Amino acid sequence: MQLEKYKIDEFNYAQQAAHTRKFEFLAEGLSNVEDVLQKLVDFQIAIPSWALGTGGTRFGRFSGGGEPRSLEEKIEDVGLLHSLNRSCGAISLHIPWDIPQDYQATKSLAAQYGLTFDAVNSNTFQDQANQQKSYKFGSMQHTDKAVRQQAIDHNIEVIKHGIALGSESLTVWLADGSSFPGQLNFRKAFQNTLESLQEVYAAMPDNWKMYVEYKAFEPNFYSTTIGDWGQSLLLANKLGDKAYTLVDLGHHLPNANIEQIVSLLLMEGKLGGFHFNDSKYSDDDLTAGSIKPYQLFLIFNELVEGMDARGMNHATDLGWMIDASHNLKDPLEDLLQSVQAIMIAYAQSLIVDRTALAEAQQNNDVARAQEILQDAFRTDVRALVAEAQVRAGGASNALQLYRQLKVRENLIQERGLKTVSSGL
Numbered sequence: 001m002q003l004e005k006y007k008i009d010e011f012n013y014a015q016q017a018a019h020t021r022k023f024e025f026l027a028e029g030l031s032n033v034e035d036v037l038q039k040l041v042d043f044q045i046a047i048p049s050w051a052l053g054t055g056g057t058r059f060g061r062f063s064g065g066g067e068p069r070s071l072e073e074k075i076e077d078v079g080l081l082h083s084l085n086r087s088c089g090a091i092s093l094h095i096p097w098d099i100p101q102d103y104q105a106t107k108s109l110a111a112q113y114g115l116t117f118d119a120v121n122s123n124t125f126q127d128q129a130n131q132q133k134s135y136k137f138g139s140m141q142h143t144d145k146a147v148r149q150q151a152i153d154h155n156i157e158v159i160k161h162g163i164a165l166g167s168e169s170l171t172v173w174l175a176d177g178s179s180f181p182g183q184l185n186f187r188k189a190f191q192n193t194l195e196s197l198q199e200v201y202a203a204m205p206d207n208w209k210m211y212v213e214y215k216a217f218e219p220n221f222y223s224t225t226i227g228d229w230g231q232s233l234l235l236a237n238k239l240g241d242k243a244y245t246l247v248d249l250g251h252h253l254p255n256a257n258i259e260q261i262v263s264l265l266l267m268e269g270k271l272g273g274f275h276f277n278d279s280k281y282s283d284d285d286l287t288a289g290s291i292k293p294y295q296l297f298l299i300f301n302e303l304v305e306g307m308d309a310r311g312m313n314h315a316t317d318l319g320w321m322i323d324a325s326h327n328l329k330d331p332l333e334d335l336l337q338s339v340q341a342i343m344i345a346y347a348q349s350l351i352v353d354r355t356a357l358a359e360a361q362q363n364n365d366v367a368r369a370q371e372i373l374q375d376a377f378r379t380d381v382r383a384l385v386a387e388a389q390v391r392a393g394g395a396s397n398a399l400q401l402y403r404q405l406k407v408r409e410n411l412i413q414e415r416g417l418k419t420v421s422s423g424l
């Protein structure tokens with residue numbers, strides 16, 4: 001379905017009076033409005049191809065209608081999101097779920113929607129139909145060199161697809177680990193993984209980045225070979241300058257201080273990218289900001305502080321991505337909500353009074369430091385985010401317009417009620 005610009009303009013026009021009132025009230029109390037607005041306009045979050053369809057749990061999957069049936073339709077869906085909020089200018093592909101038939105056509109379709117290709121993801125956690133060796137007991141960690149080689153070759157193939165599409169990073173998430181004590185020699189598993197990653201690393205162009213994702217547990221229940229940020233950082237350091245740690249918010253043990261992890265990884269120049277989502281229990285992959293919005297804000301607070309300290313560009317120097325799974329909600333509505341929550345947390349962290357905070361920290365004024373952060377967090381910045389999205393050509397309320405235009409109903413009409421998209 002095509003979303004014409006005049007529909008966005010009409011919507012914004014109807015909302016204008018109410019929006020302007022809120023925005024002006026908010027802007028009056030801020031000293032750096034224009035600077036914040038520009039940063040919000042520049043900030044783009046990649047949408048993963050696998051989050052566009054309904055996910056499931058191991059107990060079942062309740063599919064929604066009008067889901068994308070092909071790579072082209074996935075690109076179309078992200079294009080729709082991007083035209084609504086102007087903040088989703090990239091798509092992240094997963095191989096072999098999204099193998100392009102024609103690179104040139106795929107690239108120009110994406111370009112029509114103003115999209116670029118973010119990190120490409122490899123998949124060695126499933127066995128594909130035509131596959132020689134099984135990943136049942138791991139991929140890059142495997143005791144059998146032939147299995148490791150297959151995983152290496154697959155990752156190199158993923159890089160090739162990425163190069164052809166103009167992507168510049170590879171995300172490696174391994175399901176490798178063990179489910180029972182004694183099953184694995186931890187040291188050998190780690191060394192095998194390192195050696196395998198080294199071969200993949202060597203196949204990456206110089207301008208590429210490798211993101212090494214870690215996860216505490218699942219699908220393995222006793223150990224994960226890249227189980228935490230220490231193990232990921234160890235690998236990234238051994239691999240070299242092009243390797244970085246990727247933080248997925250749902251991949252930590254309960255109550256982990258993710259903002260501190262982020263701060264130190266940034267300090268080391270080894271934070272590469274993000275998978276945003278939210279969770280109550282573990283890797284729930286719920287809508288960003290839906291459970292722990294204060295944590296999301298505290299993470300952004302560290303990101304902004306650390307990136308500024310290192311003179312990094314907020315918009316381009318880290319890989320920002322959503323990694324969510326939608327079991328109940330319309331995936332596109334859910335993604336609009338996630339992007340909104342991320343933008344809100346980012347905006348709030350941009351209005352933190354950093355000079356006052358540094359002073360309070362220096363003087364050990366604990367109460368004042370806490371007040372400064374909470375003051376920013378408790379500011380309703382939604383009008384600021386809306387203003388940025390309108391200035392960038394999007395709608396002042398993307399979700400409301402999505403519903404008003406009956407986008408899902410239209411997609412169901414085009415694609416049918418029963419559609420199964422590949423993915424988790």
Ligand code: AOS
Pocket residue numbers: 050094121173213215248275283323424
């Ligand atoms: C898995 O838990 C990781 O979050 C992956 O980043 C991602 O969800 C997966 O690659 C998608 O299949």
Ligand code: ZN
Pocket residue numbers: 173213248275323
């Ligand atoms: Zn992830």
Ligand code: ZN
Pocket residue numbers: 248249250251275277283284285323
């Ligand atoms: Zn996750």
Ligand code: ZN
Pocket residue numbers: 215248250251283323
């Ligand atoms: Zn995950």
